[in-house]
Amino acid sequence: MKWVDTILGRTKPKAANLDALFAVPGAAIMLEAALGLTSAGAAAVCFKPASGYDFASACNEIDELLALAGKESGSTVSQSEDSYGYHWIVVHDDDMSDLVTTVHMVNSSLAERGYENQLLASVFAFRGDGGAVTYLVYLFKRGTFYPFVPAPGGGEKRDNQRELQLQGALTGEVPLEADLTRWFPIWGAPVP
């Protein structure tokens, strides 16, 4: 009963489509072929830590899972905090599909334990000619991707032209965020 929910102000969060993450290796091949971008071998999952014992235990569980996954795939995993109070799980792996699998595992473990609302985004880092960094951002709540390219000059400026070019290249590869107003930058991500 949708209208009852509307009257009572209840919204149902959209179920995240984590499977979209598995499109990233294909998109990476496309980016390398079309634009010369190579994976920086690093990705990160950004989430807002909730208070409470339960969440802390979930995080511990993830730590254990990550340690296991790291042993299996050779991914190295670390964690960090940022100035916004968000928590980052940083994954390093030169193999793109292992990288994606680990990122997927972090996302799904948190989601399975009912912390979907805590998850913000996953960020994949790519490098172009001359080492300039390009990000492919996955918005957890929207299940969509968008490119984020910091301008080479620094100073929190973004290269919109390059981003639109990437939009062209990524069309059909990954579910792209059609609403440009949601292409939020993520400055100072702890990757690569």
Place this chain on the structure above:
Amino acid sequence: MSTGRGYPRDAGLAARMTFVMFLLGLLYVAVMAGLIAAGVNFAFVFILAGGLLFAQYYFSSKIALFSMNAHEVTPAEAPQLHGIVDRLCALADMPKPRVAIAESDVPNAFATGRSPSDAVVCATTGILRRLEPAELEAVLAHELSHVAHRDVAVMTIAGFLGVAAGFITRSMFWFGGGIGMGGGRDDDDDGAAQWLVIMLVSILVYAISFLLTRALSRYRELSADRGAAIITGAPATLASALVKVTGAMGQIPTKDLRAAEAFNAFFFTPAIAPGFSISSLFSTHPTLEHRLAQLAELERTMGHQGGGV
């Protein structure tokens, strides 16, 4: 058409364009037949409407420049602008149009003139300030495509019926009212009924041709986008200029996701479903999304071709 050898064709776009032009022609024939059947002094209507059309066509560049408060500039006054136009004309193998600048902060550019040899390309000071040189080049390439496609002539002819119908409608109100007041009561009711029918028909015709010319205009815009993308070889640059010019570059936010998230209570709300809106039916330009999608598609295909060479 005058698109040159280097331009790959877009069959779908061309087909839709032809279809709209066909509908316009059909409407034209229908209204002519209707008018003759109604017994209107055909020559009188035609000469007046034709005269108006000719004036619009012949003085198009002067009218446009005057209404935009634009003035022509010499290469010495605007070397950068002239340089870009020179290069593009050499690339497209077309005569160089006159170059004008309009004093306006609204970022815009337009091309006008009845033929490529008579054309004027005009940019506002607002657009000159806002765009990077490469983006300005892409915008001017779009305007030069309009010149090469003879869009002023095409749109004038397409608009002819609208002008004619609008003129007839107005003259019905003037002359029809005048005759009625002049005590033409002895005229049989047939005449009055005829006037009414013609009036209704011309209003209807005007409304339909209005929609069709606007649809045609949107296709010409997409064609010009395409031409510009191909001439400059950089669809993304035109896309970026379009986004800046339409004020939508502001759409791509500069505020950090994590900062924005805290304030955005409606983050879950799905975006409004994309579709065919009323406003896009009436507008002379395609929506930004539509134009960007076409340019993104071009970027893809050109990227593939470039990779193969």
